[in-house]
Amino acid sequence: xxxxxxxxxxxxxxxxxxxxxxxxxxxxxxxxxxxxxxxxxxxxxxxxxxxxxxxxxxxxxxxxxxxxxxxxxxxxxxxxxxxxxxxxxxxxxxxxxxxxxxxxxxxxxxxxxxxxxxxxxxxxxxxxxxxxxxxxxxxxxxxxxxxxxxxxxxxxxxxxxxxxxxxxxxxxxxxxxxxxxxxxxxxxxxxxxxxxxxxxxxxxx
Numbered sequence: 001x002x003x004x005x006x007x008x009x010x011x012x013x014x015x016x017x018x019x020x021x022x023x024x025x026x027x028x029x030x031x032x033x034x035x036x037x038x039x040x041x042x043x044x045x046x047x048x049x050x051x052x053x054x055x056x057x058x059x060x061x062x063x064x065x066x067x068x069x070x071x072x073x074x075x076x077x078x079x080x081x082x083x084x085x086x087x088x089x090x091x092x093x094x095x096x097x098x099x100x101x102x103x104x105x106x107x108x109x110x111x112x113x114x115x116x117x118x119x120x121x122x123x124x125x126x127x128x129x130x131x132x133x134x135x136x137x138x139x140x141x142x143x144x145x146x147x148x149x150x151x152x153x154x155x156x157x158x159x160x161x162x163x164x165x166x167x168x169x170x171x172x173x174x175x176x177x178x179x180x181x182x183x184x185x186x187x188x189x190x191x192x193x194x195x196x197x198x199x200x201x202x203x204x205x
Contacts, residue, residue, distance in 0.1 A: 002162075002180070003159060003160055004158060004163075009152075009156065010096075010097075011176060012164075012174055012176075013148070013151055013155055014096075014097045015174035015176075016151060016171060016198055017098060017148060017151065017198075018097065019198070020147065020198045020199050021098060021140075022098055024140055025100060026100065026102075028133075028136060028137060029081035029082060029100070029102055030081055031081070031132075031133045031136060032077065032078070032081035032082070032137075033078075033079060033080055033105070034129065035129050035130060036066060036078060036079045036081065038125065038126050038129060039077055039118075039120070040066050040079070040107060042118070042126055043066065043068070043117075043118050052108050052110065055108065060108045060109070060110055061108075061109065062106040062109070063106065063107065063109040064078055064080065064104045064105060064106055065077055065079060065083060066079070067117040068118055068119075068120055069117055069118065069119040069120065070119075070120055074117065079104075079105035079106070080102045080104055082102055090141045090144055090145040090148075091141070094141070147197045147198065150197070151194065154167065154168055154194065161175065161179055170195050170200040171200075173201070
């Protein structure tokens with residue numbers, strides 16, 4: 001009978017949370033990248049963009065991000081969309097549980113710091129997109145956080161793989177084979193609500 005240690009619980013949790021949320025976060029990254037590119041396009045005039053493109057190599061630094069001000073707050077925007085708009089309590093758990101690797105995107109950026117970066121006021125296209133992406137991120141992180149708490153509670157309520165499978169048979173696909181010693185088909189005790197949040201059981205591809 002395999003004991004559910006802290007590390008094994010974390011591995012299983014990371015597997016099922018990644019299954020549920022990875023696609024959503026990749027979509028959010030794409031939206032953040034759209035915002036960063038829109039800000040970059042609007043930070044310089046068409047003539048300035050032409051000059052930037054014509055500058056010899058090494059005249060301008062290439063950066064993976066740009067800066068802007070929204071609602072009085074300076075914000076860093078990565079061109080690959082990975083920068084967080086609001087660093088709050090669930091960000092650390094997200095980084096612990098979901099590994100997403102997105103290649104860096106570099107653009108030529110003249111010297112631009114928080115003191116000189118452009119402010120995008122209400123009514124501008126960039127500000128409207130910022131507000132949309134900020135709201136989407138907040139909603140996703142809230143759903144992510146509440147789901148993690150509920151899944152952790154179930155994983156923490158049992159002490160062995162056998163008992164976990166008794167309580168939550170749908171989790172079996174997310175348990176590494178090396179943790180498995182037996183199966184149990186007893187009646188599930190986990191609510192369908194948590195399974196729905198995690199899109200379980202997995203759909204066949």
